Amino acid sequence: MNDPSSLPLTPKGNNNLQTNTNTAAKKLQAFQNSKFMKLLRPILGVVVSLYIVFRLYQVLVVHQEYGADTWTRLLISGLIIGGVYSLIAIGYTLVYGILFMINFAHGEVMMFGAYAGLYSFWAFKIIPIAGDPPTNFLNAYPILAIILAFLIGMTVSATMGFFLEKIAYRPLRKAPRLVPLISAIGASIFLQNAAMLLFSPQLRDVTNPDILRRGAGWTIVINGSNVILPYTGVFTFILSILLLVGLYILVRKSKLGRAMRATALDKKTAALMGVDVDSTISRTFIISGALAGAAGVMWGIHNGLVYYFVGFIPGIKAFTAAVLGGIGNLPGAMVGGLLLGIVESMGPAALGIDFQLKDVLSFLILIFVLTFRPSGLLGEVLSEEKV
């Protein structure tokens, strides 16, 4: 991450700070190309890889600790959480692709979406619907209720994204790149504390409609053991994939998408060609906010707990996922998110280590990717495309 020139997208026509970092980058490059580093890197890589292979062999072949049923369960957990990570990661990547800044308040935008979902379900639950037996709106029209909850959550988060950009980032558009980053961290802390004061610091439970009961699901029998495929999980996963595909089509095929790509490539030239850069940036924030809002509502539906800090950890993880896949790259964020989810759920079991170490594992992977492939797993595909 210290080496901006190796990132897929280097801002063009930048200020003096850039040349400053470039000399530092050159020094770093020289160090990285020195004989010592050239030798050290592969040796380190081989040692770590050998150790990992040895652990995997121990757990998978020698001890055979877990059967196919356990691996399936782990895969399911990983895919579900990975889908949510992907959806949040897309927000980081979209904004980075256009503004070259990390929107650290993105997790908080998701948190507000989660609260919107929580309160929507809560409100639907108290709307009575006459019938035999008398029921409520949430269970009488569950599909409508879910769609409405998502719309409300996405609207709230999209509005938040819009104003976040207007208030915290737009005035700093011409400032050095570090400044909006600090502003983003400030916005994140502000939003967390605002949520704590608005919604109280206690944990809240999300009431799902009966058709999406947490804990219920389809049962598959593997190795004579019941593996449950939870409804909420399947719903979450499918919806994230649909939203991601929809976004990809939007960016690739629509007029707005073309404007976004043009702005990402070169803001000045795009403006000369008649693209309204400011509104394109605003819309990017609206889209990334809406996706984060959807992720927040899903988080509430699947995990069931919402509080003011709920966006922080997923936010950090999604940022990791975005960098893992190559920041600025849409399919990269998706691949990074799913990969991170799977590594977190299967990694500790496969290596036979404590589950408390799963975060260590995911950040270790981040370090490895940044060391051996600084542009991320899919990063280079994008840079070729763009140049």
Added chain:
Amino acid sequence: MKAMKFLAVFMVLAMLLTACGQAAATEAPVAATEAPVAATEAPVAGGAPEACADALGCAVFEAGDVIKIGMGAPMTGGNASYGIDISQGATIAMSDAGDIEGWTFALDAQDDGGTAEGGAAVANKFAADPAIVAVAGHIFSGATAAAMPIYEKVGIPMLSPSATNPPLTASGSTVFNRIAFTDLNQGNNAADFIYNTLGVKKMAVLHDGSDYGKGLADIVAAQFVKDGGEVVIEQAITPGESDYTAVLSTVAAKTPDAIYFGGYTAEGAVLVNQMKTTGLENAKFFGCDGTYGEDFLTRTGANGEGAYASIAPASPDSDAKLTFNAAYLEKFGKEAGSLSPYTWAGYDAAAALAATVKQVAVVADGKLYIPRAALVAAVRSLSNYVGLSGTFTCQSNGECNTDKPQFVVVKDGAWTNAE
């Protein structure tokens, strides 16, 4: 070049700021230790009692001041019900404590989040406040361990209603005392109960990695093996998450008959809910005094049916206890004990401290003097104190309770006696 200059100025400023910040951080506790000494210097000249002559000095109260008893507790977050409940119990103790010739007592409950960092921060705040004479807490063991050395320096005695981690009393602290049972007691009895009474032979042990949770889980695992049982897996989980399906799936692969969890409600409730979807629907969940309470019931619903917990034994309903229960219900609109098992202990800790303060306080020249060293010694030598949750006599290490835990189970949506 402008940007370069800006950057240079910014960095110099940043370095200065960091330097100041560090200096301030190291100075704070020192200043805190000096505060009470400084406060006593003036009165000594003005004819203060002899008890104030030592290094720790006295807390001095002018007419109209309030004597404050501190409490560090988790008031926010997933375990807030403990802090809220225990501080509410202690508040009632403060109004029951009466006054010393007009000086009344008040509880100063601060949020330490139940964490070590929060515990140290609250302790520094209390140490710097000359009106704090004693601390009824802290509530969680991790926060207590971090706070102890800070109170030790300024001579503020502690009487914790709920910090159960065994090593707390082994550190040789003169200020720390507790009326909670220890986890050595809780863990050994829980393991025996699981093995003998419930007939579980294969058990998985999970904990949240906290001082309290890990300490308790280790004790239970060791005793369970000693009893002849098999601990099939011991795992640490990351506290504060809402998805433990992955760790539960690996636990399920070992087919345990029961899961013991050392930790708190926030994670315990999530574990219980997700056990149903990860192939552990037939395993029993056995929690501890950290997973008891109304919050656990509301968060687990039907999934919580059959979950166990261990709590401080309910004392017989004395008149005093019934009066307290009525006062609690009237003041806070909830049954006493529904939020946590420690509300009575919270009352006892605060009331015992207030009673001890009364013993050592001296009134002279219209001022109230509370000698800190004498108060520390008086709390340690508490003997045959009759409280709502039992009768307490402190041993020389600060252990004031040798009770065994009582086991409870969720039956028809309510905690009921399991024995």
